[in-house]
Amino acid sequence: MTDEIARDPKDVVRDGYDAISEIYRADDAEDGSQGEWLAEFARALPPGGHVLDLGCGCGVPAARWLSARGFTVTGVDISARQIERARALVPGAEFIQSDMAAISFDDGTFDAVVSLYALIHLPVAEQPGVLSRIARWLRPGGPLLAIVGASPGTGTEENWLGGGAHMYWSQTSLPTTLEWVQQAGLMLDWQRFIPEGDTGHVLIHARCRSPRDK
Numbered sequence: 772m773t774d775e776i777a778r779d780p781k782d783v784v785r786d787g788y789d790a791i792s793e794i795y796r797a798d799d800a801e802d803g804s805q806g807e808w809l810a811e812f813a814r815a816l817p818p819g820g821h822v823l824d825l826g827c828g829c830g831v832p833a834a835r836w837l838s839a840r841g842f843t844v845t846g847v848d849i850s851a852r853q854i855e856r857a858r859a860l861v862p863g864a865e866f867i868q869s870d871m872a873a874i875s876f877d878d879g880t881f882d883a884v885v886s887l888y889a890l891i892h893l894p895v896a897e898q899p900g901v902l903s904r905i906a907r908w909l910r911p912g913g914p915l916l917a918i919v920g921a922s923p924g925t926g927t928e929e930n931w932l933g934g935g936a937h938m939y940w941s942q943t944s945l946p947t948t949l950e951w952v953q954q955a956g957l958m959l960d961w962q963r964f965i966p967e968g969d970t971g972h973v974l975i976h977a978r979c980r981s982p983r984d985k
C-alpha cells in the first residue's frame with residue numbers, strides 16, 4: 772500500500788468498485804462467514820425489522836441474507852455498479868447510491884445497522900461522524916454489526932485484485948475506533964478478530980444507548 776493519495780479518496784473508491792464489482796463478489800457468491808455472523812446478529816432483531824446495510828456492495832451476501840429472512844433492507848453504496856447489481860440480485864430490498872457520509876435518515880429509522888468491510892474505505896477523519904450518525908439512525912437499543920480496522924494505515928493500492936483499478940483504505944487503531952464508538956452513543960457488546968492472510972479486521976457488535984442504559 773502506498774501513502775500517496777493524488778485523487779479524492781471517494782473517487783478512488785467509487786471508480787474502483789465500479790470497475791471490479793464482479794471480481795470482488797460474484798452474483799452467486801456463498802454467504803460464507805457473513806451468513807454465520809448475520810444468523811447470530813439476527814436472533815435479537817424484531818421479525819421484519821428494518822435493517823440498514825451501509826456499504827452494501829452488490830447486495831451479496833448480507834442484504835440477500837437479510838431480505839430472504841423477511842427483514843426490510845435498505846442498502847447504501849457509493850458505487851453505481853454495485854447498486855445496479857444489488858437491485859438485480861436482491862429485488863426485495865431498497866438500494867440507494869450515496870456516500871454514507873453524506874446521506875441522511877430520520878432519527879430512529881432502523882432496527883439495526885450492518886456495515887461489513889466498508890467503514891475501512893472512509894477517510895479516518897470522517898469515521899467518528901458516520902458512527903454518530905449511525906447511532907442516531909438506530910432506534911434505542913438497536914444493534915450495529917460492523918467490520919472495522921485492526922491497526923492504523925491509510926493509503927492506496929494499484930491494480931487491486933488484478934482488476935486494473937486503484938483502491939483506497941483508511942483505518943485508525945482499534946482502541947481509537949472503540950473510543951469513537953462509545954463517543955457516538957453506542958455501547959460495545961463484543962469484538963472479534965477476523966483473520967485474513969497475515970493480517971485481519973475486527974468484527975464489532977454494539978448497541979445504541981437507550982434510556983435504560985446508564
Ligand SMILES: C[S@@+](CC[C@H](N)C(=O)[O-])C[C@H]1O[C@@H](n2cnc3c(N)ncnc32)[C@H](O)[C@@H]1O
Pocket residue numbers: 781784785788796825826827828829831832833847848849850853869870871872886887888889892893
Ligand atoms: C469491500 S466492499 C464490501 C461490500 C459488502 N459489504 C460485502 O461485505 O461484500 C466495500 C463497499 O463499501 C462501499 N463504500 C466504500 N466507501 C463508501 C462510502 N463512503 N459510502 C458508501 N459506500 C461506500 C464500496 O463501494 C464497496 O461496495
